[in-house]
Amino acid sequence: MRRIFSVLVALSALATMLTLVVTAAPAGSTPSYCGLVWGSLPESNPVGTTAALTDIRSGRHECFDRLVFDLSGPVSGYHVGYVDRVTMDGSGAPVPLRGGAFLSVAVYAPAYDSAGNSTYHPADRAELTGVTGYSTFRQVAWAGSFEGQTTVGLGVRARLPFRVFTLDGPGSGSRVVLDVAHYW
Incomplete structure (x- = not known):
């Protein structure tokens, strides 16, 4: 005992x-999570450009999902932030999005050239890039290009940390990159 x-x-x-x-x-x-030290407050860089948007693409990574805006020239500014509802540029009409939280992504570059011709031709404005199976992204939808600014709505699983940065290249082009973490 x-x-x-x-x-x-x-x-x-x-x-x-x-x-x-x-x-x-x-x-x-x-x-x-993954050593990421990002936050969820709005991020912006006020520099604009006349370089046009040529493509929007996405990718999956181990710790985050990525959205890339390709531009035909020098890098552009942006404003990215969580909103209650993403609205169309010009009209203010709501953009329907799937997800538990919504990011309004404005890239300070037009999606048209100096003659007014479109430089970005999405096959489906409600699904700009396929994000089925992504950990964080739920939907990427067109919100318009108006007065030199192109806006996209990004539906995500929840309000999660993100970062935004710019890259030069390829060639004379540049990119605005948005990463959204899978978890806090």
Whole structure:
């Protein structure tokens, strides 16, 4: 009986020590998902361009889903933020989107050339790029190109952290890139 009591006391002491070790770690020491340190507040770069939008494409990565805007010339500015509802440029009509949260993605570049001819020709304005099977993206839909700005609605699974940046190339073109994390 004494041996059972000793074992129970030892197990209790071990459980107490483990609890102290787990709770003693500072809250900030736990790394974020995949080491990402992004947030969910709006991001913007106010620089515009006359380079036209030529394509929108998407990709899946281990820790995030990616949306890329290809431009025919030097990199452009952008404004990306979570909204209650994405609206069409010019008219303000709502853009129907699937998902638990919605990002309004405005790229400060037209989707037409100087003669007014379209430079981006989506096959389906409600599904600009196929995102079936993506972890975060639910739908990418056209919201218009008006007065030198092109807007897209991005439906995502939930309000998740994101980042936006620009890249030069390929060639004389450039890209605006939006990554949305799979988790916090």
